Amino acid sequence: SSQSRTFPTQEWSLHSFDIGRPLGKGKFGRVYMVRTKASPKYILALKTLYKSELVQNKVEKQTRREIEIQQNLRHPNILRLYGFFHDEKRIFLMLEFAGKGELYKQLSKFGRFSEKRCARYIDQMADALIYLHGKHVIHRDIKPENLLLGINGELKIGDFGWSVHAPGLRRMTLCGTLDYLPPEMVEGKEHSEKVDYWALGILTYEFLCGSPPFEDRASVKNTYRRIAMVDLRFPPTIPTEAKDLIAKLLKHDPQVRLPLAEVQRHPWIVKYRPKGTARE
Numbered sequence: 001s002s003q004s005r006t007f008p009t010q011e012w013s014l015h016s017f018d019i020g021r022p023l024g025k026g027k028f029g030r031v032y033m034v035r036t037k038a039s040p041k042y043i044l045a046l047k048t049l050y051k052s053e054l055v056q057n058k059v060e061k062q063t064r065r066e067i068e069i070q071q072n073l074r075h076p077n078i079l080r081l082y083g084f085f086h087d088e089k090r091i092f093l094m095l096e097f098a099g100k101g102e103l104y105k106q107l108s109k110f111g112r113f114s115e116k117r118c119a120r121y122i123d124q125m126a127d128a129l130i131y132l133h134g135k136h137v138i139h140r141d142i143k144p145e146n147l148l149l150g151i152n153g154e155l156k157i158g159d160f161g162w163s164v165h166a167p168g169l170r171r172m173t174l175c176g177t178l179d180y181l182p183p184e185m186v187e188g189k190e191h192s193e194k195v196d197y198w199a200l201g202i203l204t205y206e207f208l209c210g211s212p213p214f215e216d217r218a219s220v221k222n223t224y225r226r227i228a229m230v231d232l233r234f235p236p237t238i239p240t241e242a243k244d245l246i247a248k249l250l251k252h253d254p255q256v257r258l259p260l261a262e263v264q265r266h267p268w269i270v271k272y273r274p275k276g277t278a279r280e
């Protein structure tokens, strides 16, 4: 698999690639499907980051950390960063190409996922988070927009823009959705890798129900309040076992959130695990 191949350290540049179709827009620039000119011809995703935009958004340090972290990760549910190079205006990230694209697009297309699809995604997320936390990395930004799908439909965490080495204390003002923030981050307290346990609970809820549990489209303040109070309500359609798992992850006290190994042993996850998987 592409996971095991390493690219020989060599000087990479735009000239090393045939540029294919645009895959879409990333935060700070476009993403292209590319192929290495030299044999063996690898297909990659080339993500462009405009240096001027990184400076304007004061995210140079964060981006350096993101690259350093992602370059050292090797896991089937984590998108591989093979290397990077830059010219005077841009930084180019040589990333694994995810054959089935952006998970959030599938979620908005279908509205929500089946129990089986959701349980398998959460099982894979737990796998990736166990690996990450084992390296004392907290992701801190688990949400559908940051997830991609491999050619066999396997989930891949594709963005490490907010990841830090544990324990973390957020200095940056938060941007983007608050829906996935745990109480300790909403309250600006010190936080641990348990913030990712909370986000996994939010993700499970959103995959099954089609929107996150504490969302209040009308008021950010109310979303904060609902998070801090863990004002958790389930639609009647939610399966009992899934409800049990979500409730065990969305605990205000980070210490009592269900450990990831327990998530993988939860009846609702075990029930939908493909037969013949190693973890039986």
Ligand SMILES: CC(C)NC(=O)[C@H]1CCC[C@H]1Nc1nc(Nc2ccc(C(=O)N(C)C3CCN(C)CC3)cc2)ncc1C(F)(F)F
Pocket: 022, 023, 024, 025, 026, 031, 045, 046, 047, 079, 095, 096, 097, 098, 099, 100, 101, 102, 145, 146, 147, 148, 157, 158, 159
């Ligand atoms: C996690 C992060 C936050 N997200 C991102 O970076 C986004 C920003 C733009 C694209 C994506 N980044 C990546 N995307 C892929 N694969 C991919 C994407 C889109 C399609 C797709 O559906 N079309 C082309 C469709 C085909 C059909 N037409 C109609 C619409 C576009 C198919 C495959 N591999 C690696 C990356 C990566 F991450 F390495 F850059």
